Amino acid sequence: xxxxxxxxxxxxxxxxxxxxxxxxxxxxxxxxxxxxxxxxxxxxxxxxxxxxxxxxxxxxxxxxxxxxxxxxxxxxxxxxxxxxxxxxxxxxxxxxxxxxxxxxxxxxxxxxxxxxxxxxxxxxxxxxxxxxxxxxxxxxxxxxxxxxxxxxxxxxxxxxxxxxxxxxxxxxxxxxxxxxxxxxxxxxxxxxxxxxxxxxxxxxxxxxxxxxxxxxxxxxxxxxxxxxxxxxxxxxxxxxxxxxxxxxxxxxxxxxxxxxxxxxxxxxxxxxxxxxxxxxxxxxxxxxxxxxxxxxxxxxxxxxxxxxxxxxxxxxxxxxxxxxxxxxxxxxxxxxxxxxxxxxxxxxxxxxxxxxxxxxxxxxxxxxxxxxxxxxxxxxxxxxxxxxxxxxxxxxxxxxxxxxxxxxxxxxxx
Numbered sequence: 001x002x003x004x005x006x007x008x009x010x011x012x013x014x015x016x017x018x019x020x021x022x023x024x025x026x027x028x029x030x031x032x033x034x035x036x037x038x039x040x041x042x043x044x045x046x047x048x049x050x051x052x053x054x055x056x057x058x059x060x061x062x063x064x065x066x067x068x069x070x071x072x073x074x075x076x077x078x079x080x081x082x083x084x085x086x087x088x089x090x091x092x093x094x095x096x097x098x099x100x101x102x103x104x105x106x107x108x109x110x111x112x113x114x115x116x117x118x119x120x121x122x123x124x125x126x127x128x129x130x131x132x133x134x135x136x137x138x139x140x141x142x143x144x145x146x147x148x149x150x151x152x153x154x155x156x157x158x159x160x161x162x163x164x165x166x167x168x169x170x171x172x173x174x175x176x177x178x179x180x181x182x183x184x185x186x187x188x189x190x191x192x193x194x195x196x197x198x199x200x201x202x203x204x205x206x207x208x209x210x211x212x213x214x215x216x217x218x219x220x221x222x223x224x225x226x227x228x229x230x231x232x233x234x235x236x237x238x239x240x241x242x243x244x245x246x247x248x249x250x251x252x253x254x255x256x257x258x259x260x261x262x263x264x265x266x267x268x269x270x271x272x273x274x275x276x277x278x279x280x281x282x283x284x285x286x287x288x289x290x291x292x293x294x295x296x297x298x299x300x301x302x303x304x305x306x307x308x309x310x311x312x313x314x315x316x317x318x319x320x321x322x323x324x325x326x327x328x329x330x331x332x333x334x335x336x337x338x339x340x341x342x343x344x345x346x347x348x349x350x351x352x353x354x355x356x357x358x359x360x361x362x363x364x365x366x367x368x369x370x371x372x373x374x375x376x377x378x379x380x381x382x383x384x385x386x387x388x389x390x391x392x393x394x395x396x397x398x399x400x401x402x403x404x405x406x407x408x409x410x411x412x413x414x
């Protein structure tokens with residue numbers, strides 16, 4: 001009995017000494033996290049698993065939403081993020097201490113707050129990050145838009161014979177919201193929800209592995225014509241990715257092109273001389289050569305200036321194709337096809353590439369959330385191969401880092 005007890009103590013101490021800073025690479029950390037998830041599933045009884053899924057986690061999310069609405073974490077930070085009693089915290093947000101204690105206790109039970117002693121709490125790194133819009137807005141998005149769609153998902157799929165939605169204007173989200181039009185039209189009609197979504201996407205971009213660390217950038221720069229556009233970021237939002245390229249290669253700024261819808265481009269954070277162009281990716285790509293003898297093509301930029309457009313070295317598209325079912329994704333790729341110069345231009349698609357076996361839960365969660373929100377999907381390598389082939393491309397290779405991160409698919413004209 002004594003030896004068994006000692007062994008358990010050693011195991012527990014080893015586990016308790018590990019944190020996210022214990023690993024040399026993020027890939028090692030992710031692999032350890034996957035092992036920890038598997039350990040939990042082995043340690044839990046079936047009832048504990050069911051209770052976690054249907055009781056603990058939904059009520060944890062609801063508890064976070066309540067505290068976000070109360071602005072507790074903002075008030076707490078204003079007081080210096082010190083250890084506070086439940087009564088003091090209730091006074092900060094003018095609510096019933098008995099009620100608040102029940103919420104705080106649930107967060108502490110899930111390690112989202114530190115329970116110092118009876119009714120004494122301290123915030124954690126996680127609760128402090130909720131003060132950042134790119135993280136905290138996820139709570140608002142989930143309750144205002146995500147969960148209503150998820151709640152109606154079983155009912156919608158039952159009514160549609162359990163087939164994957166393929167119409168972005170008539171899917172699970174529209175069924176739940178009783179709305180006609182795709183998600184992006186919904187954002188135009190409901191700007192607060194659109195703003196919330198943009199903050200969420202900013203958080204996603206911030207936590208993604210820098211795309212320049214996934215590919216051998218110098219190989220793509222080698223042989224690039226200095227007189228031609230270098231990178232065209234299609235549907236590039238505010239320019240998070242393109243600005244990473246600009247910072248890494250500042251001398252190329254005038255050869256970089258950010259494209260998105262006009263209302264998005266107007267809010268771009270990319271500084272001049274990066275070229276900012278209003279463009280709908282369902283329309284033909286304007287950065288291309290369509291005339292013989294390399295004649296110059298002029299295009300009116302967002303600020304009214306004329307810019308020269310010819311074949312680009314890299315056409316880059318991040319987190320766009322997964323927002324659309326195959327028919328629409330194929331159209332986006334077809335609109336790019338004539339812009340690529342054979343033997344010179346590269347198409348880089350930055351998305352999750354789901355393995356045929358052993359997919360990370362982040363990938364599967366995104367896949368189902370895309371199905372609910374936009375009739376989109378995360379794709380496997382073979383699905384990308386088929387999609388690319390149908391639009392006139394071939395897959396060259398897949399660049400990836402850790403099992404949980406997005407990958408970059410390198411493609412070229414077939």
